[in-house]
Amino acid sequence: MDPLGIVPAAASADDVESRTLAHMLDRLVARDPAPLDIARPPDRRFIGICPDHTLLACAALRHHRVPARLRVGFAAYFTPDCLEDHWVCEYRAADGWRLLDPELGP
Structure with a gap:
């Protein structure tokens, strides 16, 4: 549950x-x-889990012709004093690459 x-x-x-x-x-x-x-x-x-959410987000951005890529690393923003493996998406905005974590709300 x-x-x-x-x-x-x-x-x-x-x-x-x-x-x-x-x-x-x-x-x-x-x-x-x-x-x-x-x-x-x-x-x-x-x-799904973070790789699934990230793949869907990246595909949606690319479908709209926005350059996007998957990134893998460690996130420090879920649990204090803990690095957790995590997948996120980066997309190209007018001012450069921006980070998108599709598991977090707006």
Whole structure:
């Protein structure tokens, strides 16, 4: 169980095995064919971790012709005095490369 009290649906149990964007999107749309900008209920979502979120963000930016790249390193902003491995996206803005962490809210 998640700290928010959300229990993943049984169909999500092997989402972690999805390695490509195409496979992730196929699974997501099979659960709910709604457009991707429509929020899905928890039982119809794709369950992922930072590499998955970063891949989706990078692909969306590139789809809109924004140069973007995946970056891997250690984040110090989750747990005090702890470095956790983490994936983020960098995208090219007018003033240079900007960091985007798709796991954090706006």
